[in-house]
Structure formats: structure tokens, C-alpha cells
Amino acid sequence: MSPVLEVANLRVTFGNAIAAVRGVSLTVNRGETHCLVGESGCGKSVTALAVMGLLARSAQRSADVLRFHDIDLARLSERGMARLRGDKLAMIFQEPMTSLNPAYTIGSQMAEVLERHRGVSRAQALDRAAELLGRVGITAPGMRLKQYPHQLSGGLRQRVMISMALMCDPELLIADEPTTALDVTVQAQILRLLQTLQRELGLALLLITHDLGIVARMADRVSVMYAGEVVESAPSEALFAAPTHPYTRGLLRCIPVPGSVKRGAPLGSIPGVVPRIAPDFTGCAFRDRCAHAIAECARDVPRQSAGTGHEYLCHLPSDWTRAEAA
Amino acid sequence: MHAVEVRNVRRVFRTRAGMLTPERVVRAVDGVSFVLPAGDVLGIVGESGCGKSTLARLILGLLPPSEGDVLVDGRSLASMDRRERARLIQPVFQDPFSSLNPRQRIRDIVGLPLAAQGNVPAVQRRDRVMAMLARVGISPDMADRLPAQLSGGQRQRVAIARALVLRPRIVVCDEPTSALDVSVQAQILNLLAELRRDLGLTYLFISHNLAVVEHIATEVAVMYLGRFVEQAPVDALFHDPRHPYTRALLASVLTPEPGKGIPDVGLGESYPDPANIPSGCRFHPRCPLVIERCRNEAPDGIIRDGRLTECLRA
Numbered sequence: 271m272s273p274v275l276e277v278a279n280l281r282v283t284f285g286n287a288i289a290a291v292r293g294v295s296l297t298v299n300r301g302e303t304h305c306l307v308g309e310s311g312c313g314k315s316v317t318a319l320a321v322m323g324l325l326a327r328s329a330q331r332s333a334d335v336l337r338f339h340d341i342d343l344a345r346l347s348e349r350g351m352a353r354l355r356g357d358k359l360a361m362i363f364q365e366p367m368t369s370l371n372p373a374y375t376i377g378s379q380m381a382e383v384l385e386r387h388r389g390v391s392r393a394q395a396l397d398r399a400a401e402l403l404g405r406v407g408i409t410a411p412g413m414r415l416k417q418y419p420h421q422l423s424g425g426l427r428q429r430v431m432i433s434m435a436l437m438c439d440p441e442l443l444i445a446d447e448p449t450t451a452l453d454v455t456v457q458a459q460i461l462r463l464l465q466t467l468q469r470e471l472g473l474a475l476l477l478i479t480h481d482l483g484i485v486a487r488m489a490d491r492v493s494v495m496y497a498g499e500v501v502e503s504a505p506s507e508a509l510f511a512a513p514t515h516p517y518t519r520g521l522l523r524c525i526p527v528p529g530s531v532k533r534g535a536p537l538g539s540i541p542g543v544v545p546r547i548a549p550d551f552t553g554c555a556f557r558d559r560c561a562h563a564i565a566e567c568a569r570d571v572p573r574q575s576a577g578t579g580h581e582y583l584c585h586l587p588s589d590w591t592r593a594e595a596a
Numbered sequence: 597m598h599a600v601e602v603r604n605v606r607r608v609f610r611t612r613a614g615m616l617t618p619e620r621v622v623r624a625v626d627g628v629s630f631v632l633p634a635g636d637v638l639g640i641v642g643e644s645g646c647g648k649s650t651l652a653r654l655i656l657g658l659l660p661p662s663e664g665d666v667l668v669d670g671r672s673l674a675s676m677d678r679r680e681r682a683r684l685i686q687p688v689f690q691d692p693f694s695s696l697n698p699r700q701r702i703r704d705i706v707g708l709p710l711a712a713q714g715n716v717p718a719v720q721r722r723d724r725v726m727a728m729l730a731r732v733g734i735s736p737d738m739a740d741r742l743p744a745q746l747s748g749g750q751r752q753r754v755a756i757a758r759a760l761v762l763r764p765r766i767v768v769c770d771e772p773t774s775a776l777d778v779s780v781q782a783q784i785l786n787l788l789a790e791l792r793r794d795l796g797l798t799y800l801f802i803s804h805n806l807a808v809v810e811h812i813a814t815e816v817a818v819m820y821l822g823r824f825v826e827q828a829p830v831d832a833l834f835h836d837p838r839h840p841y842t843r844a845l846l847a848s849v850l851t852p853e854p855g856k857g858i859p860d861v862g863l864g865e866s867y868p869d870p871a872n873i874p875s876g877c878r879f880h881p882r883c884p885l886v887i888e889r890c891r892n893e894a895p896d897g898i899i900r901d902g903r904l905t906e907c908l909r910a
Contacts, residue, residue: 309777423867424644453643454804454848455861461850462858480777483850487858510854524782526811527851528834536789537811539782543747 273297274442274474275321278335282313282320284328289549290316292498298442298474303465305485305506306478308495309521311544314478317495318444321476322361323351338442357387360435362428364447369431370419376430377415383437395437402433406463425456432463439471446478461488482525486510491579494518497547497555504580514591515582517556554584562586597670599766599798600632600655600685605664607650620871624650625661626822627896632815634765637792637799639813639830641806641845645870647822648802652770655800657681668766679713686759690771692751696743702729703739706757713762728757732787749780753787760791768800773808785812806849810834818842821868821878823896827904838903838910840883877908885909 275298282291291313298304306314320331323343336344338359343351355361363369371379380402381395390398396415403411406429419427428448435443445464449457465488468475477488485492489506494515502515513519523538542559554560557567566585573581576588607625612618624647632638642648653659655666657673666673668684676684686709689695696705703725710721729739732753743751752772759767769788773781789812792799803809809816810830817827818839826839837843844861866881874881880890887909895906 309779425867454806455643455844455863456867458848458850458859458861459863462860465858481850482778482852486852486854487850487856489854506854510852521778522852524778525852526782526785526807528807528810528846528849536786537782539786540779541783543749543780 272339273299274339275476276335276337277317277321277333280317280320280333280336281331282316282325283330283549284326287548289547289551290329290498291320292547292551294493294495294498294500296493296500296503298476300441300474301468301472302490303468303475303477303488304491304493305489306476306493306495307480307482307485309480309544312495313498314495315446318361318446318476318478322355322359322444323348324355324361353387356383356435357438358441359444360438360440360442361444361446362431362435362448364450367419367424367427367451370427372419374418375415376417376419376422380415380430380434380437383434387438398437399433402436403430405436406430406433406467407459408433424452425460428452428456428460429463432460432467436467436471440473442474442476443468444476444478447480448477449484450480464488482521494521497544499555499583501556501584502580502582504576505578508577508580512576512580512591514576514580514586514588515556515584516560516562516586518582519591519594520559562590597634598631598667599634599636599669600630600638600800601667601670602628602630602655603665603667604629605651605654605661605666607647607654607659608662622871623822623873624870625654626873627664628819628822628824629664630817630824630827632766632798632800634798635796636815637801637813639809639816640800640802640819641804641809641816642819643804643845643868645821645868646819647870648819649770651819652687652768652800652802656685656687656768658687682709682712682764683762684764685766685768686762686764688752688755688759688767688769688772691775692748692755693743693775695755696751698743701740701742702734702746702754705743705754706761709758709762724761725757728761729754731760731791732757747780748776749783752776752780752784756784756787756791760795760797763795765796766798766800768802770802771804772801774803774805781808788812806845807851818845821870821873823878823906824904825879825906832903838900838905839879839907840885840910841879877906879907 278295280291280294283289294317308314319325333344377396380399381392384390384395384398400411403414408414408429449460492506492509493500493503496517502518513522520540526537540559547555553568554571557563571583573583576582605625605628609622609624611620640648654661707721707725710716734753773784801812813830816830816833817824820841826842837846844863847859847861862884863882876892877890877895880886889908895908898906
């Protein structure tokens with residue numbers, strides 16, 4: 271089965287100063303949730319925007335492969351891209367507050383998507399919108415369609431964003447931190463909804479998050495990003511059972527887990543800060559913060575295998591973690 | 597003597613969207629009482645709009661209560677002047693990007709509380725600032741920089757130095773790590789725990805992140821629509837939660853355990869609005885255990901097994 275989204279060696283630079291994405295490769299299959307996880311500034315959102323063709327004008331994008339089914343996104347015109355966006359390729363953003371237009375009703379914003387892509391009448395589009403609002407668990411959809419974004423709570427607004435993204439039956443949904451602005455109880459409700467929809471509709475879901483808890487509960491496959499690169503990629507089970515890159519291991523130790531961390535004992539932490547990476551940077555970007563760094567780390571780093579579909583970008587052999595555990 | 601004692605504090609805000617719209621009365625804090633013994637860490641958890649930040653401002657004396665009294669170190673806040681208050685209790689806020697003056701050098705930001713006291717000579721001020729910066733892990737060469745030249749974690753260290761430079765006994769931390777990445781969050785939490793031990797501090801620690809509160813607090817209060825609906829020592833609260841809202845909050849925590857899926861918290865869709873607090877138990881429209889009595893009878897102040905549990909059914 272060919273993947274819904276295939277990206278190989280994606281690069282995004284801003285002028286000569288900043289390399290935001292440095293050779294990212296990933297695939298998302300039908301019915302699969304692929305989580306892109308990393309801390310702020312690691313390039314995960316820029317990766318998503320590059321796929322959607324929504325980068326700022328100052329950015330340069332290149333890729334060996336950038337394909338949605340058999341459509342080559344790298345060569346697609348702006349007009350072709352606009353036809354795809356919101357249709358078969360949809361995206362939801364972190365801030366449901368700022369990504370809805372405050373001057374238009376929910377109904378008018380939702381209907382526009384279908385009118386534009388499918389040329390249906392306003393009445394038909396509103397029917398579809400009401401149906402989808404019901405589907406994402408909004409009671410009294412008819413009333414909600416007539417309301418403005420400010421009349422809705424954050425959780426409701428994010429439900430509206432999700433149903434808007436589903437208006438044209440997309441095949442790929444990119445969700446960039448969809449629950450970060452929400453309360454924990456609402457977050458659980460929204461994630462459950464995304465999971466159910468994804469299963470029922472067979473969506474390919476690219477979920478971008480900084481939260482390893484969300485990754486563990488949602489992902490089929492995980493790519494961990496650091497300073498513009500995917501430093502480790504694996505099926506979710508394998509990643510949490512045997513994290514291999516020192517950065518992945520460090521991240522997992524930083525999270526306080528209720529019931530399992532001894533109180534009073536310090537949390538693990540990663541010293542230092544994320545470096546700023548210029549386009550001519552070579553070697554491992556994590557080496558200045560890594561306890562295992564050696565001279566070789568300043569040169570090209572090999573991508574190694576740690577099991578089926580499990581790759582990591584580091585000199586250390588895949589069984590080094592056994593020595594650490596001992 | 598208790599470091600902080602809060603006696604039936606209420607705070608009401610009156611707002612009006614336009615001249616002709618009816619007045620909205622927001623009961624942000626609606627009858628909170630607790631004592632915080634010296635050396636303890638009281639964690640306050642709750643979702644947005646529950647009144648936890650308003651409570652922090654009342655305890656810091658940045659906002660007068662509409663009713664009730666706040667005692668710090670055994671004395672009413674209302675009877676103290678600002679300098680006195682500043683020597684006893686200090687804040688660390690969420691966003692280190694907006695809580696530091698962007699036009700001041702780090703050394704001046706940290707020195708300001710000392711200068712405002714008006715009785716600390718300049719030489720002594722300088723030494724105390726540099727010593728405090730070193731204590732929080734900011735190197736001396738950063739003292740002359742501006743906040744924009746620092747990372748988020750470094751800025752939060754500066755905010756902690758500013759809070760501690762007067763050697764207060766109590767620190768109110770309002771979401772101190774929510775704007776930070778996890779690797780940096782861990783550094784700041786470790787620093788706060790270390791400072792508390794070394795300097796004998798008492799913390800009031802407000803967060804929406806239960807895992808963080810579980811890690812740092814000794815006592816935890818769960819806040820919902822302006823009230824503490826449950827309060828207990830940290831182990832009791834996390835291992836034996838009694839209030840259905842506490843249980844839902846704990847169920848919502850997504851630990852990094854693959855295969856566990858996303859929990860169904862069973863809270864329904866009605867969102868809390870502090871301008872429109874439900875009758876009876878304020879949680880009843882969302883509660884999975886609701887019975888008829890809950891709609892009419894407020895469970896205020898119910899103590900069971902020595903624990904505050906504001907629920908008729910717990």
C-alpha cells in the first residue's frame with residue numbers, strides 16, 4: 271500500500287542564518303497516526319507548514335520527495351496547492367481562538383469550505399456542517415452555526431475547527447498541537463474524538479505535539495525531532511520500550527510521572543539549551559548537551575537501526591543503553 | 597504560627613460589556629479557607645477560570661478581598677505596608693517573557709526589590725544581587741544582559757532570583773513552568789525544590805499540571821469554580837481521590853504509557869462559568885454521580901476522615 275504522505279530529505283532554511291528543517295523524512299499511511307514530537311524550535315511546525323505549502327515567503331524549501339498520494343507537492347503550483355488545502359489535505363492549529371475569523375459566524379466559515387471546493391449551495395453546505403458538528407459531539411448544532419467564535423468555549427472552538435477540517439472528507443489531517451491551549455479534561459475529550467474519527471474515517475493523521483504523554487496514547491509511529499532533524503523514529507511501542515537516542519532518553523526522564531517518581535528525588539534534566547543551527551552546520555546538534563559525546567560527533571553522524579522500523583541518528587551502538595542501565 | 601492563613605476569602609468582579617448590557621458578576625474566589633504551615637508546599641490545581649490566579653493575587657496582597665481575611669506570618673495583609681509585605685512574600689509568575697522589564701539589565705531587575713526597600717546601601721545591593729544570581733545558576737557575565745538575550749529557562753531563573761533577593765519566607769509560584777519546554781521545566785522544578793530545602797521556604801504552588809504538583813507539593817487543594825472542593829496531603833489525594841472532579845482530573849493525566857489509550861473522563865459538555873455558578877453543588881452539571889439532592893444542597897465545608905471533600909456522595 272502506498273503511503274498517503276511521503277516526505278524524504280525535506281529542508282527548510284530562512285536566508286543564510288537559520289536551517290529550521292534539515293533532511294526530515296517521514297511517511298504517513300492510511301489509518302495511521304504518526305506523531306512528530308519535540309521541544310519548541312525543533313522544526314516540527316515548520317515541517318507541517320512546508321507540507322501544506324504555507325511557509326513564509328522568506329523560507330526556502332527543498333525535498334527529494336514530497337508526495338501526497340501520487341501528487342508531487344514540490345512541483346505543484348500555488349493554485350493547485352490551494353485546491354488541495356482544505357479538501358483532501360486539511361490542517362488544524364493550536365489556537366482555536368486565532369484560527370477562526372471573529373467577524374463571521376461558525377456556519378458561514380464552515381460552509382465556505384464546501385462551497386469553494388465542491389461548488390455546492392449554501393444550504394447544502396450548512397446541512398453538512400450541522401451533521402459534522404453533531405458528529406464531533408456538539409449538541410444543538412443548528413444554534414452553534416449561527417454563533418460567532420467568541421460565544422464558544424475553547425473546547426467547543428477546537429471541535430468546530432476539527433469538524434471544519436472534515437468538511438471535504440480529507441485523507442490527510444495535520445494537527446499542530448491541537449490540545450495545547452485546552453484544559454486537561456477537555457484535552458482528553460478532544461483527543462478521544464480525534465482517535466475515534468481517525469479510526470472510523472481511515473484518516474492519515476500527522477499529529478504534532480511536545481507532549482510525550484499524548485504521543486504514547488495516540489501514536490502508531492513516532493518521530494522525535496531535535497534541531498531540525500528526526501533523531502529517532504520508531505513504532506510507538508518500540509520507542510517507549512527501548513528509546514535509543516540520548517536525547518529521547520533524556521526527554522523521557524524529564525517528565526514527572528504521578529506515582530512513579532520518588533518525591534524529593536530530582537527529576538532528570540538535560541543541561542544547556544538548544545543551539546541555533548546555521549545551514550552549514552555539521553555533526554550531531556545534540557553533542558554539546560550529550561553525556562556520551564566524543565570527537566566523532568562533530569562529523570557526519572550515521573543513521574542506525576535498532577530494530578524493525580526503528581532508526582536513530584547517533585554513533586552509539588544500539589545496545590549501548592544496556593550498559594547505561596547496568 | 598502558620599506561614600499563610602486564609603479565612604473565608606471571597607473576591608467578586610463586576611463587569612459590563614456595554615452600557616446597555618446587564619452587569620456580569622463573576623465570583624472568582626467564592627469562600628476559600630486554609631492554613632499553610634511554614635515549610636510546606638501547598639499545590640493548588642484547577643482548570644482555567646477556577647480562580648486559582650485570583651487567589652494567588654489575594655494572597656500576595658495585589659488585590660484586596662471582597663470579604664474575608666488573609667494572614668501572612670500571623671498578621672493581616674491589610675495591616676501591612678508594601679515594603680513589609682515584600683519582605684515576607686514574593687511571586688514567581690508564569691511567563692518569564694512578560695514578567696521581566698525588557699529594557700532593564702538583569703542586575704537591575706534583580707536589584708529592584710532591594711532598591712525599593714530604600715535602606716540597603718548600593719555596595720551591599722550589588723553583592724546580594726550577584727550572590728542570588730549565582731545561587732539560581734546565572735553566571736556573572738549575564739548580569740549586564742537584557743531579558744531578550746536570555747532563554748526562557750534563564751529568564752525564569754532571573755524571576756526566581758528577583759523573588760528571593762529580599763529573603764522572603766513565602767513564595768507564591770503561579771504556573772512557574774507552564775511556558776517552558778519539558779527539559780527546562782525539570783531544571784526549574786529541581787531548582788525550586790533545592791532552594792526550598794536550603795532556604796527553608798514555604799511555597800504556594802499553582803499549576804494546572806497534576807504531575808508537576810504531585811512532584812513538588814506536600815499538600816494539594818483542588819479548586820473548582822472559586823472553591824477548594826477537595827484538600828488532602830499529596831499521597832492521600834493522588835492515591836485515594838474522593839471528589840469526582842479530582843478523579844476526573846487525575847484520569848485526564850496522560851502518562852507516557854503506550855497502549856493505555858485516551859481515557860473517557862465522563863464529564864459531559866457543560867463548561868463551568870464563574871459568572872453563572874450552578875445552584876447546590878457547583879460541580880453537579882458535569883458530575884457523573886449526580887443525584888437530586890446535589891442540585892439544591894451545597895456541600896460546603898464537608899470534612900470526612902479529616903479531609904475536606906465538598907461532595908455529598910463521596
